[in-house]
Every structure is written in structure tokens, then in C-alpha cells.
Amino acid sequence: MRDDLVELLVEGLQETLFMVVWASLFALLLGSALGITLVVTEKGGILAAPRLNKVIGTAINAVRSLPFIILIVLLLPLARLIVGTTLGPTAAIVSLSIGAAPFLGRIIENSLKEVSSGKIEAAKSVGASPWTIILRVLIPEALPALIRAVTIGVIAITEFTAVAGAIGAGGLGSLAIRFGYQRFREDILIATVILIILIVQIIQWSGDSIAKSVIRKRFKLE
Amino acid sequence: MILVENLTKSYKSSGGPVTALENINLRIQKGDIFGIIGFSGAGKSTLIRCLNRLEEPDSGTVEIEGLRITDLDEKELRMARRKIGMIFQQFNLLDSKTVFQNVAFPLKVAGVPKPQLAERVREILDLVQLGDKENVYPSQLSGGQKQRVGIARALVNEPDVLLSDEATSALDPQTTYSTLELLKDINRQLNLTIVLITHELDVLQHICRNMAVIEKGRIVETGTVDKFFLQPESDTARRFVSIIDHYRRERTVLEGAGAGI
Numbered sequence: 385m386r387d388d389l390v391e392l393l394v395e396g397l398q399e400t401l402f403m404v405v406w407a408s409l410f411a412l413l414l415g416s417a418l419g420i421t422l423v424v425t426e427k428g429g430i431l432a433a434p435r436l437n438k439v440i441g442t443a444i445n446a447v448r449s450l451p452f453i454i455l456i457v458l459l460l461p462l463a464r465l466i467v468g469t470t471l472g473p474t475a476a477i478v479s480l481s482i483g484a485a486p487f488l489g490r491i492i493e494n495s496l497k498e499v500s501s502g503k504i505e506a507a508k509s510v511g512a513s514p515w516t517i518i519l520r521v522l523i524p525e526a527l528p529a530l531i532r533a534v535t536i537g538v539i540a541i542t543e544f545t546a547v548a549g550a551i552g553a554g555g556l557g558s559l560a561i562r563f564g565y566q567r568f569r570e571d572i573l574i575a576t577v578i579l580i581i582l583i584v585q586i587i588q589w590s591g592d593s594i595a596k597s598v599i600r601k602r603f604k605l606e
Numbered sequence: 607m608i609l610v611e612n613l614t615k616s617y618k619s620s621g622g623p624v625t626a627l628e629n630i631n632l633r634i635q636k637g638d639i640f641g642i643i644g645f646s647g648a649g650k651s652t653l654i655r656c657l658n659r660l661e662e663p664d665s666g667t668v669e670i671e672g673l674r675i676t677d678l679d680e681k682e683l684r685m686a687r688r689k690i691g692m693i694f695q696q697f698n699l700l701d702s703k704t705v706f707q708n709v710a711f712p713l714k715v716a717g718v719p720k721p722q723l724a725e726r727v728r729e730i731l732d733l734v735q736l737g738d739k740e741n742v743y744p745s746q747l748s749g750g751q752k753q754r755v756g757i758a759r760a761l762v763n764e765p766d767v768l769l770s771d772e773a774t775s776a777l778d779p780q781t782t783y784s785t786l787e788l789l790k791d792i793n794r795q796l797n798l799t800i801v802l803i804t805h806e807l808d809v810l811q812h813i814c815r816n817m818a819v820i821e822k823g824r825i826v827e828t829g830t831v832d833k834f835f836l837q838p839e840s841d842t843a844r845r846f847v848s849i850i851d852h853y854r855r856e857r858t859v860l861e862g863a864g865a866g867i
Contacts, residue, residue, distance in 0.1 A: 603701075604746055
């Protein structure tokens, strides 16, 4: 492999990581807000508002039912509004964050729902406010499940960045398409694939170890 | 004193509304240990959960130490709950927190400053004999120890009332006994009113002074525990007591025949 190709790969890798980190951060913020809202507003929840719950649920389902590549196209005007362009990794972060947030919202919702209603009642019985219950009971009790959920979410975002590469986001996905598909450069195709696999493995491994260390602390399991 | 008047609660179900509590009236004196016994599905859990409004009654009033619990708004209710401790069958401790942090939780909620908080938590942990376990997580405790953490958490805010929702039902007989002894001690030391629901006669016999029998959402009998065992009036009370009577008769027969048991 020639030096300029190594340079291309390094640049692609940097762009991919840049997108994954920022998109994950924003999607996590948005997704947490969605997930927590879904859990507390459901029927019998600590801030029950079934109608709001239904509206948010339906909106999430609507966004999730769109293929991601179409969602990116739909969100291009928003990307232009926020970052001034529709091309490059920074613009892609807008679409990636908003595209992944509903998915993260759902898996965060599922993790939070695992917290037994008895624990929430115990907190209520000592006079805890809904906010206190969210911050000191729901999130800490669900933490191992939340970490695993976020791991799945970050991996999904990594896959999305590769898709976004097809329509001008840059990164490894774009390299694979431009060189591997359009110029029949199999060496680059294989190199990008290996890099993406490595990124996903590292994310999964990190998520698993963090979740495990939390569980080990609480339950003294090996 | 706890005063319950005309308390009614029903649930919606597919087959129309189901009455869980019907016109409940109770008067529980300060410092009493009051037992509510009933078979499963009788409505005893709903009743005790209406006392601190973990479940909202449809109508009727609950008054605790002169405060109308059923008139309070959300914020006032949260303040009132600080003075109503509750313990649960499944303990409901937080796995993410150590014993110390679990017991400190109600104090944090109440905004107690740190030095005072630590002192109070250690004091109450000593009372339930868990002073050496403060840095341990609940998963490493036995059932009895978990319930003692639950009791410490319920008492740390110095409540007027302790509600016990089948708190010993998940414990073995030995542990049940020592947990009840602990509650009895606390009742004596702090003059704390205890309301407990149970389906176990043992529990009534060990610690309760007064009691009510609940059946199909209605109180069918109230009075002292002695009267319940000696002169049960309602069908439900007789059904409960007959279980003991049966063995007492058998024993008398066996002893009369000179047989060893």
C-alpha cells in the first residue's frame, strides 16, 4: 500500500472517530431525555402523562421507521441551518445525532423499565420528588443495563457513519465507497472494513468492561 | 393517632370496576402495634398503601397525628411522608447504594446536612445492629439483614408511624421472630405507632395488641388480639383461628393417650 493511501486511511479514521464521538454525545443527550420522559410519563409512572407519552412514542416510531439514508437527506436542510453546509463530517453529526436519538431513547427506556416498581415506591414513601427518583434511583439502579444500551447505540452510530459516508459525510465509509466501489481498489475496501470492525470491537469491549466493573462492585461476582 | 374514615377504593378492570376497599373505618391509638390480617386478595395491601397514598383512595379520609393526609397536594404529601416510614416484603433496597447510603437516602431527600446525617445514620444502624455493615452492598446481606436495613431506612427520619407491608413474609421463621422482636423494641423505645398487614397468625400473636380482620375489602372484625384468638366473631377470623384449634385438639387427644410427639 502506498504512503498516500495510508494517509487517506488515517484521515478517514480520524473523521469517523470525530463523527462517532460527537454524534454519540449528542444522541446520548437527546436519547436520555427521550428515554427518561417515556418512562416517567407512562401510565402509572412518577409523572404520568399518557397523552404526551403517546405523542413522543409515535414520533420516535415514525423517525425509526425511515431508512437512515433517507433520514439524512431529510435532515440536510437542518444541517445547513446549524453548521452552514451539508457536506463533511460536521454536517453529518447533525443527521447522525437526530437519527440515532430515537433508537437510543427506546433502548434507554427499556433499561430504565427494568428498575423494580418496589424501589421507586420505597423512594416515594420517604418523600422523594420525581426528580430525585430519576437521578438517585432510576439511573443509578439501571446503570449496568444503561451502559450496555449505550454501547449498542454507539455501535449503531458507527454503522450509520459508514452509511453517511455514501452521501458526502467523509470518514471510512466514504473511502470504502469512493475507492473500493467506484475505483475497484480492493486493498482500500478491505483496510476500511478491518478498521471499522476494530472500532466496533473496541467499543463493545469497553462497554462490557465498564458494565461488568459496576456489577462486580455491587454484587461481588467474578 | 391514625384515623381512617369511610375509605373506598376501586380498580378498573375489563369486567367493570372491582371494589378493593369498601367503607373502611379504623382508629389506631398512638404507640399501638396494630395488625391487619386477611387472606390474599382481601385488600390489606391496598389499605396500608392508601395510608401514605402510594395508592389514591377514591373517597374517604386518612388522618395521621391530626394531619389530613387525603387533603394534601403533591408537595405537602412528600413532606408528610417523611414522617410515615414504610417497610416492604421485598425490602426494596437500592442495589446501587451501600447500606449507609440506603439508610442516608431519606435524610438526603430531607436535605439534612452531612455531619448530622452521618451521625444519625450510624445511630440508627447501631439500633438495628448493623453498625459493622455500613459499607456493604445489599446483595451481600441475608434476608433478615436486608429487612433491618429497610427498617433503619424507614426510621431514620424519626417518623410518627411505621407501616409494614408484609415485611416478614419473605423471611424464614427464625428471622421473622428476631425481626418482630426488633420492631417490638423500637415500638417501646420510641413510642412509635406500627401498622402492619400480614396473613400470618404468628406475627399477630408475637407483637400486635389490637387488630382488624379484612375480607373482600371490608373490615369484618376489630378488637384486641386476645379477643381474636379467644372469641373470634367473623367467619374469616374463625377460619384463621380454627387452624390453630385443630392442632390444639389433636395435641390434647395425643397427650391424653400418653403418646409422645
